[in-house]
Amino acid sequence: ETFTCTATGEFQGTAPACEPSPCATLGLDSSDGYSHDCSGNVNGDSCIVACADGFSAPNGTSAAAILECGASGYTGSMPTCEPTPCSSVSLPTGLDLEVNCTGLTTGESCMVSCAQGYSGAAANFTCTSLGDFSGQRPICTPQTCDDLVQGLLEGxxxxxxxxxxxxxxxxxxxxGHSLAANSxxxxxxxxxxxxxxxxxxxxxxxxxxPDPCVDNFPSGESFQHDCAGVTTTGVCTVQCAPGYEGSSPQNLSCAASGVLEGDTPNCTARTCAARHLPGMQQGICQDLSFGDSCFTTCEDGYDASSGVQQWTCDLLPGGGGSVELQGSDPDCQPLPCLDNSPVSAQFQDNCAGVTTGSSCDVVCTSDYVGSPSNLTCGADRAFYGSLPVCQPRSDFPVPEVEDANVSNMSNATLIQEEEFVLNLTDFVLNLTDTIEVRGLLSLNVTDAEAFMNDPEALAALKDGLAAAIKVNPAYLTVTVSLTPFTVGNANSRRLASESSALYISYTVIMKKSEAAGLEANPPSATAFEAAISAAIVSKGGSLASKYSVSVMSATVFSISVVDDGNQFSGGGGGAVPDPWSCPPPPPAADAADIGMDGPAVWGAGIDPGWASLEDRSAAAAEWRTHVALERK
Structure with missing residues (x-):
């Protein structure tokens, strides 16, 4: 600015506006190894320049310095910053890798690749400011050798x-080859x-x-050959022996399996005509040539009391060259049927003593109605055919409902149990020792009455029970009862039954070996529930959406053995006695105290023993299905 000296002896003018000049920005960043706060400084300001992360000052020198911003820029000594070496500890290791990253410092990179004999893409690793390497380990897989091996000898x-x-x-x-002695x-x-x-x-x-051939040599009187001692890949000749006629000689080759391969000449000998006898197994003694033999046996379902007989295709006496099968005839007698006899209170039959190939009739007993059927005794000594579908007679008497403990129930109604008896079986076992297993279940079912009247649902129920017990459904008899109850006043015994409850009674006929496992480990309520639910789902359609089943209780009550007409009963799995048979009476001194009066005393919490299945009262039903309070 210009100032003028006036007449008054004073300068006149405007003073200039002066500001400190800025210093130029330092051209340094972390890649150069420095960090600083020198941006925007002006004349007279100071700032600090230090070594950035991943860089350090040499021993004995400072890692930071102060710079002064002057009229000509920054003044001061810069620190010496050197990149920090990375530790190899952070590098991947392994026989499958080739790592060449030694001596790298901050910011430097290297490649980690797959070693010789391995395949995979190489990966880049960078030395970070933290002093370790950053990168993704390569995925290296061993290479596979080609199957071709040079220098292997023959064989x-x-x-x-x-x-x-x-x-x-x-x-x-x-x-077809063996190791040499000195190899x-x-x-x-x-x-x-x-x-x-x-x-x-x-x-x-x-x-x-190479090994010598050991199998499939031409055998029999019809051939002669020079195949003895031939080895793998060797060839020999076979031709018809004297006394036989046929085609020209043929060559056989010794295969690696030690078997001579090739076609032998067609040398024909006389053939014996077949003999057929009742009950004798067919197809055994057919097309036998002169000198051949066979053993006759009886068909399945027949017994050869005279034992197996040998027949030989031999010359007829008197010469002439004719041949026939010669030997004693087997005595084949039909055997009686043993398995799948109709065993049920619903049936009566005339199947006792029926033998292989014969039939018998099965009809419903007088308490049931249904069309008769016919069973046939098969070769495996088991009856085959469909059993009658027997339904209870409509005029069969049903006991009245009783419950001595519900005498004061106001507005309480006990509805007579409805029964639906499933088609019993297609086949049941009738062995010398018959195992009969019985049990009870109580179910909680969505719309129990509809379920009970739904044939498809009942079929699923039977399949589920059979799956849980691990038996064929054909050997399972199931009875389903629907028993809705109305709960009385507070002074009456509470009834656990509801309109959604179904009561299941089942009987299964099985072999001793199969019953042993069931007796030792009877299915649980959870197992029954899972099996029945799975059977409902497997039926498809809308069945699974219509019914939801939960098993409240499940008990294998009885396992009975029938042996020559004498029955012995015991608790299933050692759990509870057989509810179908009466328990032995208690000692006289204790009988009065226990009070064996049946359902009349159940409400008092006294355990009277096992109720007869003929008792159809609400209390008896609850006791049998394990929902009675006294069972808890």
């Missing part, structure tokens, strides 16, 4: 298919072959010699 094979680098495999003699089996190794730049199988070869 030598190996199991080296798919062998990978670093692995080994063994040699062996090929089929030994060797191992082949899948190794890197620098000459070809890939992995190869490497190792010595054993010596294997």
């Amino acid at each position: 030598v094979t190996h199991d080296c298919s798919g062998v990978r680098f670093g692995s080994k495999c063994g040699t062996s003699c090929a089929a 030994a089996l060797t191992e082949l190794h899948c190794l890197w072959d620098a000459a070809v730049g890939q992995v190869t199988l490497q190792g010595a070869s054993p010596v294997c010699e």
Whole structure:
């Protein structure tokens, strides 16, 4: 600015506006190894320049310095910052890797690749400011050696298919060859072959010699040959022996399996005509040639009391060259049927003593109605056919409902149990020792009455029970009862039954060996529930959406053995006695105290023993299905 000296002796003018000049920005950043706060400084300001992360000052020097911003820029000594070396500890390791990252410092990079004998893409690793390496480990897989092995001798094979680098495999003699006396089996190794730049199988070869053929030599009086001593890949000749006629000589070759392969000449001998007898197994003694023999046996379901007989195709006496089967005839007698006899209170039959190939009739008893059927005794000594579908007679008397403990129930109604008896079985067992297992279940079912009247739902119920018990549904008899109750006043015994409850009684006929497992480990309520639910779902359609089933209780009550008409009963799995049979009476001194009066005393919490199935009262039903309070 200009100032003028006036007449008054004073300068006149405007003073200039002066500001401190800024210093130029330092051209330094972390990649140069520095960090600073010198941005925007002006004349007279100071700032600090230090070594950035990943950089450090040499020993004995400072890692930071103060710079002054002057008229000509920054003044001061910059610190010396050197990149920090990275530790190799953070690098990946392994025999499958090739790592060349030694001596790298902050910001420098290297490649980690797969080692020789391995395949995979290389990966980049960078030395970070933290002093470690950052990168993704390569995925390296061992290379596979080619199956072709150079230098193996004839007759030598190996199991080296798919062998990978670093692995080994063994040699062996090929089929039809054996190891030579002075040789030994060797191992082949899948190794890197620098000459070809890939992995190869490497190792010595054993010596294997061909084996002599041992099987399928031409046999019989119709042939003669020179095949003795022929070895693998060798050839011999076979021709018809004297006394037989046929085609020209044929060559046979010794295969690696030790079997002579090829067609023998067609040398024809006389053939015996077949003999057919009642009950004798057919197809055994047909097309026998002169000199051949066979053993006659009876068909299944027949017994040869005279034992097996040998027949021989031999010359007829008197000469002439004719032949016939000669030998004693087997005495084949039909055997009585043993299995699948109709065993049920619903049936009566005339099947006792029926033998193989014969039939018997099965009809419903007087308490049931249904069409008769016919069973046939098969060769396996089991009856086959469909059993009658027997339904209870409509005029069959049903006991009245009783419950001595519900005398004061106001507005309480006990509805007579409705019963639906499933089609019992298609087949049941009738063995010398018959195992009969019985049990009860109580179910909670969505719309129980509809379920009980739904044939498809009942079929699923039966399939589920059979699956839980692990038996064929054909051997299972199921009875379903629907018993809705109305709860009385507070002074009456509470009834656990509801309109959604179904009561299931089942009987299964099975073998002793099968019943033993059931007795030792009877299915739980959970197992029954899972099996029944799965059977409902397997039926498909809308059945699964209509019904939801939960099992409240399940008990195998009885396992009974029928042996020559004498029945012995015991608790299933050692749990509870048989509810179908009366328990032995208690000692006289205790009988009065226990009070064996049946349902009349159940409300008082006294355990009277097992109720008869003839008792159809609400209390008895609850006791049998394990929902009675006294059972808890």
